[in-house]
Amino acid sequence: MVDDIFISGLDLHEKVGMPVVMIEDILRRGCPCYNIENSTPVPSISETFFFNEPKRRQWGAPHESYESEKLLYRLSMVKLPVRDVIQHCKAAYGDIESKKYVDRLNARNNEHIHDPTDKPLDRRKENTYVRVIAALLCLNGVPKPLKGSALPGKIERQTERLGVRVSEDAARTALKEAFEIIDIKPH
Structure with a gap:
């Protein structure tokens, strides 16, 4: 496809x-x-x-x-x-x-x-997606450190390859917000 x-x-x-x-x-x-x-x-x-x-x-x-x-x-x-x-x-x-x-x-x-913004997500689905993203960033239930991490850069390269580029700064901010929403502090 x-x-x-x-x-x-x-x-x-x-x-x-x-x-x-x-x-x-x-x-x-x-x-x-x-x-x-x-x-x-x-x-x-x-x-x-x-x-x-x-x-x-x-x-x-x-x-x-x-x-x-x-x-x-x-x-x-x-x-x-x-x-x-x-x-x-x-x-x-x-x-x-x-x-x-x-x-x-x-x-x-x-x-x-x-355009996915044509149909807004309901709050429950949005929270589920954020939890999934945050869980992907954890190792054995402990959040991976974001400071000095190469992960935001990897996200930028992968999204660019997919044609839906997200900048490294935007990826870093989104990751921090995902942790904040589920009330976890990355190292």
Whole structure:
């Protein structure tokens, strides 16, 4: 499943209309790309082998058909963060040449984005989520120290990778507030 903030390589090609050479080009220029199954980075679609990739048939379809089938399979196996695709497309091709792809990506992204603030959480659910977060930060019932901890930085990197960046300071503040709500003092 591809989240709202990601687009599969196949959707980028078929639904947005971006040529495969353009997708490969923005990847070479540093646009992040991940395996759809395990989220490992994929540096290049054409040079990466995926498990269960279509095998070359001994008979039947010509070479071009096989290569095309293999490429479409590879495109279906990767996901790219929409925000990064837009940024790299503009940087590589300029505003004018990339406009139609950027407009289609923005339209697609706006269609699918669900703002969680549209439906507020009831107080009971909110407290449950805060308790779960706080429990994840405890080791054998004792809160892990936040001062000098690398955890807020890890949260920043992970949320950025997911495309919903939370700054290190905001993560640190949220962690402190989670402990305060359940009345625990981290070391």
